[in-house]
Amino acid sequence: MFHELTIREVRAETPEAVAITFEMPEQGNADFAWKPGQYLTLRDTVDGEDMRRSYSIASLPGKPLTVGVKRLEGGVFSTHCQGLKPGDRIQVMRPEGRFTPRGEDSLVLIAAGSGITPMVSIAADALARGAEVTLIYGNRNTDTIMFREALEGLKDRYVDRFTLIHILSREPQDVELLNGRITGEKIAALGRAGAVDLDGAQGIYLCGPGDMIDDVAETLQGQGIERERLHFERFFQDGEAPRKPRSAEAEAAAEAGVSVEVVLDGSRRRFNVQAGDDTVLAAAARQGLELPYSCKGGMCCTCRCKVTEGSAEMAVNYSLEPWELEAGFTLACQSRPTSDRLVLDFDAA
Structure with a gap:
């Protein structure tokens, strides 16, 4: 899911923002093919904590892969990025995102x-x-x-x-x-x-x-x-967006325990959601299963998946389109099961 890339250049754009450019190994070109408007998820250890954030690609056509990072007030990861330097290595997820032009004139x-x-x-x-x-x-x-x-x-x-x-x-x-x-x-x-x-x-x-x-x-x-x-x-600022309270159906399901099965990269994995788990993503992490995610705020769509069995509600949703909701898609970082069994397909188109 993540690739380790070497930082080629860190250029100050403003007193509080930098542009970070990556070296691209020959074997990584296909993995990092991107469309204008997409983003990269960066991952690093900051003060002993595993952290990740998504940043949009700001490259011109034919130029090296570059993202822009602005320091946010209280933003631990964005502040960490200001101190990165050429030669540093950082974990980077392949380009994602659907904020891309449709060929308009x-x-x-x-x-x-x-x-x-x-x-x-x-x-x-x-x-x-x-x-x-x-x-x-x-x-x-x-x-x-x-x-x-x-x-x-x-x-x-x-x-x-x-x-x-x-x-x-x-x-x-x-x-x-x-x-x-x-x-x-x-x-x-x-x-x-x-x-x-x-x-x-x-x-x-x-x-x-x-x-x-x-x-x-x-x-x-x-x-x-x-x-x-x-x-x-x-x-959005670092930290979680405001979240809706759990519904009575979701409370009851969590209290009783929910069996969750996920399809990811062709494999099936199982875990349980319990009363103390705020979301499917949190439950998976508690049991040692890493699911795709970046912002945890319902905005980046990295954790998008399709409900193929059971039902779930979302605390917030800032990224899924109406047609996706109708088709059964959800965000794992915001999903709370409302049934005793839930199957999520991360491989669904």
Whole structure:
């Protein structure tokens, strides 16, 4: 599941963010083939604890595999990454994620803070194949703009097809509309001003804090933008997202004990969920079985699996689409059985 990669370069992007580039062994090229918008899960031992976090790939076409990591307040792993150096080795999971473009000819990308990381590769790839791209990027000030050099390079190269709009909350700009935080009303105002063609965009991609995404998405849908054109990738602070309390059905099942069987890499493995286990993932870890996961917050979809027998509820879900829920998919890091037996297929497409 994890491969050990050597760090090739660590480059400071801002005073609180770095770009980490990996050496890619010849035999690893196939394993690490990636699509713009996907992420890598990094794993390392920090202060004696086994930790992992997911970070989006920010590579330009044809360039080495790179991720961007911004230090978060209280973020143990993101702080650890700031101290990595060339020659260090770290465990890396193969690229994953579905926040990828659908071949659109016109895209609007909206990012805040470190939400820019997947947008770099999405914009560069789209521009290289001839698409028109508008990127709206929110930060506190100029010094906190990640991948500024790469974005300026794209702007210079694709002057007729790439529009780059910076929104700054703590550094005044001449145009009043470009001051403050990214909100739904601000995006709508940029559309009314003709700075961005929201109606003509075949795909609108949002990445950053959940409240920003929710506000912008709600505003755009209220203006008639179809939900099918909106695509999200949420970033969150280290730590768990707020979780719903366990239902009476889940409480009863856990008290009685649940037999769980998982299908993973073609093998079947079994364990039990008991009263003290908050989720399927926690129960598996308690019994020494490692299931795929990264964020544990219901956001990255690394632990996506399909319920093929039994039933389960989720504490939160920020990543599965409605069609996936209808098809029976769940997130192991959020799943609580509501039946006496549960079968989960991690190999399901």
